[in-house]
Amino acid sequence: MTRPGGVWRNWGRSESVRPQRIEFPRTVDAVQRAVVAAAARHMPVKAVGAGHSFTGIAVAPGVLLELRDLSGLLSVDAARKRVTLLAGTRLHQVPALLEPYGLAMENLGDIDRQSVAGAISTGTHGTGARFGGIAAQVVGATLVTASGDLLRVDETENRELLPAVALGLGALGILVEVTLQCVPAFVLHAVEQPEALDVVLAGLDDRVAAADHFEFYWFPHTDRAMTKTNTRLPESAPRHPLSRVGKWFDDTLVGSGLHQVACTTGKAVPALVPPINRLSAKVWGDREFTDDSARVFATSRSVRFREMEYALPVENVRPAFDAVRTLIDERGWRIGFPVEVRFAAADDRWLSTAHGRGSAYIAVHRYWREDPTEYFEAVEQIMLAHGGRPHWGKMHTLGADVLRERYPRFDDFVALRDRLDPDRMFRNAYLDRVLGG
Numbered sequence: 164m165t166r167p168g169g170v171w172r173n174w175g176r177s178e179s180v181r182p183q184r185i186e187f188p189r190t191v192d193a194v195q196r197a198v199v200a201a202a203a204r205h206m207p208v209k210a211v212g213a214g215h216s217f218t219g220i221a222v223a224p225g226v227l228l229e230l231r232d233l234s235g236l237l238s239v240d241a242a243r244k245r246v247t248l249l250a251g252t253r254l255h256q257v258p259a260l261l262e263p264y265g266l267a268m269e270n271l272g273d274i275d276r277q278s279v280a281g282a283i284s285t286g287t288h289g290t291g292a293r294f295g296g297i298a299a300q301v302v303g304a305t306l307v308t309a310s311g312d313l314l315r316v317d318e319t320e321n322r323e324l325l326p327a328v329a330l331g332l333g334a335l336g337i338l339v340e341v342t343l344q345c346v347p348a349f350v351l352h353a354v355e356q357p358e359a360l361d362v363v364l365a366g367l368d369d370r371v372a373a374a375d376h377f378e379f380y381w382f383p384h385t386d387r388a389m390t391k392t393n394t395r396l397p398e399s400a401p402r403h404p405l406s407r408v409g410k411w412f413d414d415t416l417v418g419s420g421l422h423q424v425a426c427t428t429g430k431a432v433p434a435l436v437p438p439i440n441r442l443s444a445k446v447w448g449d450r451e452f453t454d455d456s457a458r459v460f461a462t463s464r465s466v467r468f469r470e471m472e473y474a475l476p477v478e479n480v481r482p483a484f485d486a487v488r489t490l491i492d493e494r495g496w497r498i499g500f501p502v503e504v505r506f507a508a509a510d511d512r513w514l515s516t517a518h519g520r521g522s523a524y525i526a527v528h529r530y531w532r533e534d535p536t537e538y539f540e541a542v543e544q545i546m547l548a549h550g551g552r553p554h555w556g557k558m559h560t561l562g563a564d565v566l567r568e569r570y571p572r573f574d575d576f577v578a579l580r581d582r583l584d585p586d587r588m589f590r591n592a593y594l595d596r597v598l599g600g
Contacts (some may be wrong), residue, residue: 171227173214174276176531182227189232191305191313191339191488198337199311201226204405207590209338212278213253216285217470217555218335219593228337230278236260237340244345245302250338252506258457261339266345267400267456270294270376275461280338285556286516288524289460290505291393292477296383297515299510301329303342308335309588318341326572331525332555334594335583337558338456348398353460355391363388364481371477371506373404380501381484383491385438386491387444389501392566393459400550404454410488423466426530429499437495468500471539472526472554473546480504480523483549487525490541498538500528516552526557555597563599 172179185305188194194210201208209223210230230251237247244266248257254268255275261267270289277287279297303317306328314321314336316328330333363370363379371377375391401413413587415435425443429436452459475483484504490500503526507517516522527542529535546553552569553559567573578600590600 171211171214173216173221175215175217175467177217177469178219178222180222180224182223182225184226185229185233186226191233191307194230194233194307195311196335197226197228198307198309202311202586203589205283208337208588209333210250210280212251212281213276214273214350214436215277215281217558218556219576219591220285220556222591222593224591228404230280233339239264239266241486242357244347244503245342246345247298247303247342248279248461249342250278250341252279253277253459253564254282254453255461256277258371258455258463261345262348262598263595265348267348268297268343269300269346269455270297271460272297273460273462275457279341279343281556283329283341284331284333284338286512286514286554287556288505288507288517289376290378290391290507290524291374292506292521293375294368295508295510295516296331296512298330298512298515299508299517300343300345301325302342302344303340304338305330305340306331306336306338308582309586313339314583323372323578326511327513328440330514331367331593333513334580334589334598338590347562349401349456350396350398350453351456352394352396352451353391353459354393354451356451357387357444357447357449358390360386360388363390364484367481370481378503378505380503381488381499382440382501383439383488383496385444387441389444389448391448395456396453400453400456402453404458405450405452410433420558426466426499429497430530430533433497440499467531468528469527469531469535469539469558470528471535471542471558472503472506472524473543473551473559474522474554475546476522476550477506477521477523479549480525483525483545483551486545486549487542492495494541496538499530502527513576514555516554524554526554562596566597578582 206225208226210228212220233249233251272289283298305315316324374392375395378391380389425439505524507522
């Protein structure tokens with residue numbers, strides 16, 4: 164299906180474009196035909212998922228391939244606990260597809276609206292010092308190259324390319340199939356509670372090491388942290404899910420409705436941000452429940468925002484976080500969104516933010532109707548001083564010259580891009596900046 168170009172916008176409203184053409188391929192063959200046709204017209208082509216990246220990584224000024232119809236489960240290898248999905252499948256659709264086989268994804272982020280291809284291509288991750296990001300779960304992939312051919316990458320074909328293709332930024336081709344290494348279905352026991360920030364920071368290393376999944380949020384202008392600790396339990400463990408009323412109160416009334424009011428009010432009257440944050444720290448996240456893993460990992464996010472997130476060597480998280488606190492105080496800013504801290508295991512993906520090192524992530528946010536530039540750029544300097552690598556799908560200002568120094572396999576990735584896409588069929592302004600033109 165082809166449509167004339169309309170305006171495409173991402174979820175955070177930080178990027179928009181009017182493509183020359185929009186196509187909705189439903190099959191792998193249709194993707195191949197679209198790429199060949201774009202090449203014949205000398206038009207760049209990009210695939211988009213759910214638009215949850217805050218950067219311009221998916222912006223498609225030429226041909227935009229909307230892959231939402233390229234969705235579903237292709238095959239299951241029950242013996243090895245592996246599944247192959249079409250690349251446009253949304254993460255929130257995956258649990259129901261895996262349930263009949265008693266399988267689950269090993270780890271997820273806190274948003275599940277993204278497509279599988281988009282999540283792995285941008286380095287989407289969850290939290291847990293012993294668990295990698297979603298790209299680390301990829302054991303095979305098929306992409307359409309600039310020539311329109313299929314390239315299969317797995318343990319038997321082109322194995323050496325997997326660490327590049329599994330997190331390829333959309334620069335190597337159009338992902339059409341993804342094979343994930345799954346685990347037996349499991350449940351999570353979740354404890355979410357407010358705690359004194361100084362107590363959390365003093366015991367941070369021990370908390371991270373002891374928990375399967377640990378993270379915390381800090382509302383600026385308060386001395387409280389909202390901690391989340393998830394413990395993995397067998398699928399047979401008793402479930403004690405949130406009641407419908409409790410879930411509605413926490414996620415819909417407080418997490419969405421009241422937070423929207425707080426953001427709108429804080430933008431209009433910045434002096435009210437500190438007392439609003441203190442109130443938020445009291446009413447958010449004091450609950451305990453047990454449920455299927457995907458229902459615990461993911462939360463609803465209806466209040467639009469912009470985000471920047473940096474991955475740091477785990478030993479640098481405390482000084483970097485302290486520097487952000489000091490920065491906010493010294494500048495006198497009124498920041499209504501919390502600062503988020505998460506953790507991930509090292510992996511071997513060439514452009515993974517956790518490549519070769521256990522990592523901690525610090526994310527900062529601003530309401531989408533507020534200009535984040537001054538705040539984000541100042542925080543970015545702190546992250547760079549502490550060895551940070553920016554999340555590919557979240558806002559940052561770095562170019563290829565700086566990024567090359569932070570990724571040992573950067574030049575290997577660029578060389579592979581030169582080989583697979585010599586004419587830069589899959590380029591856009593963002594990829595030109597972060598990888599070179």
